[in-house]
Amino acid sequence: MTANKAKEHNAIGPSPEMQPIYTDSYFNLTRQIVSDHGDKTVTYAVFMRRPVTLAARLATEWLEMMASSRKADFKIELLHKEGAWVGAGEPLLYITGKMSQLVDLETIFLQRLGSACVAAYNAYQMCVELPDVAFLAMDARHCAGSEMAELMAYGASVGSNKAQAKVGAKGFLGCAADATASYFGQETGMGTMPHALIGYAGNTLDAAKMFHHSFPDRPLTVLVDYFGQERDDALEVATHFRNLAEQGQLSVRLDTHGGRFLQGLDTQSSYAVLERNVPEAIRGYRSESELKNLMGTGVSAAAVWYIREELDKGGFKKVKIVVSSGFGPDKCRVFSLAKAPVDVVGTGSFLPEKWSETYATTDIIEYDGQPRVKVGREFLHRRIQGK
Numbered sequence: 001m002t003a004n005k006a007k008e009h010n011a012i013g014p015s016p017e018m019q020p021i022y023t024d025s026y027f028n029l030t031r032q033i034v035s036d037h038g039d040k041t042v043t044y045a046v047f048m049r050r051p052v053t054l055a056a057r058l059a060t061e062w063l064e065m066m067a068s069s070r071k072a073d074f075k076i077e078l079l080h081k082e083g084a085w086v087g088a089g090e091p092l093l094y095i096t097g098k099m100s101q102l103v104d105l106e107t108i109f110l111q112r113l114g115s116a117c118v119a120a121y122n123a124y125q126m127c128v129e130l131p132d133v134a135f136l137a138m139d140a141r142h143c144a145g146s147e148m149a150e151l152m153a154y155g156a157s158v159g160s161n162k163a164q165a166k167v168g169a170k171g172f173l174g175c176a177a178d179a180t181a182s183y184f185g186q187e188t189g190m191g192t193m194p195h196a197l198i199g200y201a202g203n204t205l206d207a208a209k210m211f212h213h214s215f216p217d218r219p220l221t222v223l224v225d226y227f228g229q230e231r232d233d234a235l236e237v238a239t240h241f242r243n244l245a246e247q248g249q250l251s252v253r254l255d256t257h258g259g260r261f262l263q264g265l266d267t268q269s270s271y272a273v274l275e276r277n278v279p280e281a282i283r284g285y286r287s288e289s290e291l292k293n294l295m296g297t298g299v300s301a302a303a304v305w306y307i308r309e310e311l312d313k314g315g316f317k318k319v320k321i322v323v324s325s326g327f328g329p330d331k332c333r334v335f336s337l338a339k340a341p342v343d344v345v346g347t348g349s350f351l352p353e354k355w356s357e358t359y360a361t362t363d364i365i366e367y368d369g370q371p372r373v374k375v376g377r378e379f380l381h382r383r384i385q386g387k
Contacts, residue, residue: 060076067101
């Protein structure tokens, strides 16, 4: 299946025939009751309980597909442009139509809305914090199935597009999977090499040689943390592929896990690296987690500065540095504070950390033009009456 075909398939969601079995049963029962006792025209207000970046297209496309299948007329009124910031409790959109045609679509519609909006919000924050750094979406392995992967890639693309438009950020260049590559303007997924290839080769340089032999026209990005010799392996690879290094076609990727320091570093030497390059960063941290991202174990800002120093000393100033491992909004903010010399961030950490924050909610606020909603949601009336 091509990327475009996969995108088309996933964007639709459950077919009209399959939709009822994935819907909360009380909505199915209510549809039958309304059909038996007389239909009404209703208006739904859709909102979330936290600030988000609006990413509603996959949800509304599914709703439009269902309307077409049912030969129904749904009025979908988006209250904000895609990519807009929307406050907690503020309606995202209104949906109007016959209750018998709408009432059983809520479950799947909301599934396709909330998580994408939170992913878009997080991706935007990350791109704004590091506007001169390119991002690669590597979230697929963390998703619960292909539909979630579709929603998360779409959300990241919305946040990225917004950051590119507002601050000129590089944003997300692509993602790891072919199926969702088209959201980022790509035909196929982008990637480097997994740790498994290093293990297979038994040596970092040998793995790089194998990759380059099989894909000689691709830029070469080499993982250098497998053996815990990030500095040595980065320099060995750069020395062997000197031509690629001089052409800017070679990158080293740091994915050091949080259980150890990058080769050549400890707490004291990490502090010294930052003191040499960005002394103001050490004085600007606000929490223990920020301090760890600055100079702790794993892929810290100090680790990146150290590898940059070592590559430059070796004459490899054009070798790029790719980082991964826990790069969410908070870590990106710390790397911005430290002016870390990163070229690309591979991340799946724009995925919502607390799934409860992704819950989108919708309430009917009008029945045949008469305002009516459960107690506590009257503020939704005020919005629609004030138009």
